[in-house]
Amino acid sequence: MKNNKTKNKNTNNNKILKKFIANIKHMCYYITTEKCKKHFSVDEGVIKMASVFDVAKYILEKKGRMSTWKLQKLCYYSQAWALAWTEKPIFNEDFEAWSNGPVCPILFQEHKGKFSVSKDDISGDSSCLTEDEKDTINIVLKDYGNMEPYDLRELSHSEAPWKDARGDLPESVRSDEVITKEAMGEYYGSL
DSSP states (O other): OHHHHHHHHHHHHHHHHHHHHHHHHHHHHHHSOOGGGGSOOGGGTOOOOBOHHHHHHHHHHHHOSEEHHHHHHHHHHHHHHHHHHHSSOSBSOOEEEETTEEEOHHHHHHHTTOSEEOGGGOOOOGGGSOHHHHHHHHHHHHHHTTSOHHHHHHHHHTSHHHHHHHTTOOTTSOOOOEEOHHHHHHHHHTO
């Protein structure tokens, strides 16, 4: 009995630590840089990378106001197809297998409490995206952008990355399991 409590406590501590580290990364990202200066040059030995906020801003600039459900799913599919086509993520932030489909917790914190958002509600900078990243997002918007939020939710629920991350959990049960970039790239790359 004691071992189960210790194991559960360690599992919860690990999840809390993962979220803490993700939040620290997000804070450092915005504290130490301004706008596109966060994209350090290759000369400085750091690979350029946009953020989920940059992608969300671009999506909202292209499609206008939308529900937060839809925004989350369009960011997810942008990341998934980038991984499938280039084997590289557009951004570092992770998605978790929440009840309503894939959700990026840091993006959720930005729009928490809002049903819908516009480009002015998101702190990203779309000019930080490369032309290739914009091309990927544009294809996602062409294929998924006119779908209703509930349809995007249902689609993501039918696909292996979300289902595998949740395991045997019923849809109604809360989860913060990460949908790995590897699982996303492998699944969408096989389609």
